[in-house]
Ligand SMILES: C[S@@+](CC[C@H](N)C(=O)[O-])C[C@H]1O[C@@H](n2cnc3c(N)ncnc32)[C@H](O)[C@@H]1O
Ligand SMILES: Nc1c(NC[C@H](O)[C@H](O)[C@H](O)CO)[nH]c(=O)[nH]c1=O
Ligand SMILES: N[C@@H](Cc1ccc(O)cc1)C(=O)O
């Protein structure tokens with residue numbers, strides 16, 4: 001095991017895991033680039049050539065990298081023009097209790113700590129449906145359009161009362177179906193349906209229930225993903241976050257998230273969400289143990305899924321934030337992706353996903369400066385205001401948890417583009433005027449008043465960012 005070193009400019013820990021899929025192709029960089037420029041559909045080998053700036057040499061060729069970024073920027077301009085979109089949203093995550101044990105995640109807290117008799121001090125939280133509703137109401141008052149809610153798989157979380165009954169009927173519910181009754185815990189998260197009803201209050205657009213959460217909401221039953229999403233939709237769910245995708249190649253999932261649903265399960269859940277009439281997003285979480293062959297295959301699975309469903313509104317590359325995660329602390333990886341890899345991931349996503357209109361640049365992950373740079377590497381969406389962030393912050397990220405409309409307008413204009421407030425599905429769009437103050441206008445109660453940050457007024461009684 002002496003092939004640990006990553007080539008210059010990449011964070012890929014080559015050779016360490018003995019993966020079957022390796023970045024080796026019969027294609028040349030020049031051919032792949034020519035195909036990309038002429039809008040021919042790319043295949044996995046083409047994507048590998050572009051992501052590696054050529055497999056004929058180790059490391060990154062910077063002149064070639066610029067050509068890939070240029071091609072992606074041109075494609076972005078052709079497909080969506082110069083507008084840069086963002087959404088007025090709130091992250092309201094219900095609980096951090098989770099026993100799934102993904103090695104890249106520091107959002108979760110061991111669920112046993114939440115039990116009434118655990119005696120363990122911890123920084124995790126669970127919100128009741130009433131608390132979720134209060135947080136959403138407050139955000140709606142401030143003009144928010146969308147509520148994004150992604151949560152740990154709390155053992156006491158079930159779809160509804162019947163699901164609780166079915167789970168409790170197992171001989172050993174904790175080990176067989178990851179279930180313990182709500183009475184065991186300090187705080188009862190209520191059921192998934194109750195949380196949906198609570199958070200879709202007063203016209204909020206509810207973006208929630210990742211494929212992994214959908215699995216949890218049907219575990220131990222023979223209910224299909226489709227029926228599960230239909231029930232959730234009827235309770236208020238409006239669209240589905242395509243996280244939990246990580247890398248859609250099982251040999252990678254076996255290393256970083258062996259407790260999670262597999263690639264097939266993720267795809268089934270997303271198809272089911274689409275069949276239930278719900279728009280979805282899709283993501284990739286990269287820059288850990290995987291190599292460029294895995295990144296390319298992931299893109300292919302997302303493009304195939306979109307050919308089947310047409311439901312994916314945006315693709316979100318999420319760079320792995322490593323600092324306080326088990327993968328890094330246990331020495332499995334030495335760090336995350338390099339900036340060069342980040343830029344190539346955005347660019348090749350734009351070039352490969354010819355059937356997904358929008359590529360999101362996450363300022364939470366990349367920061368403002370690099371996030372803005374991504375808007376000239378193929379990205380056209382700049383995420384949302386979010387107001388509260390736990391996943392990246394807990395993994396050691398330090399890019400904050402709020403962007404005001406004022407900041408959005410200033411930053412986007414500074415790079416010569418047009419700032420546009422959007423709805424989650426991109427159907428409603430509003431160009432921000434050149435002059436005056438800026439605030440949201442698409443939310444059910446939005447009247448253009450500027451959206452203030454989590455620290456706006458400590459006496460207002462609103463949920464604080466750290467609860
Ligand atoms: C924290 S989970 C919450 C929802 C649910 N438990 C699930 O796994 O789908 C949401 C997503 O956050 C992303 N994430 C978690 N930890 C991360 C990290 N350290 N760096 C980047 N993304 C991360 C992963 O893509 C994960 O699927
Ligand atoms: N990229 C990240 C997001 N993206 C979600 C968006 O803000 C929004 O919900 C989506 O565009 C659907 O409209 N959210 C995070 O919390 N962290 C990210 O890194
Ligand atoms: N919440 C996820 C990101 C995310 C959420 C919803 C989306 O639609 C897309 C991405 C994270 O912080 O990593």
Ligand code: SF4
Nearest residue numbers: 098100101102105108
């Ligand atoms: S990524 Fe999701 S499922 Fe995995 S440990 Fe974190 S919260 Fe749990």
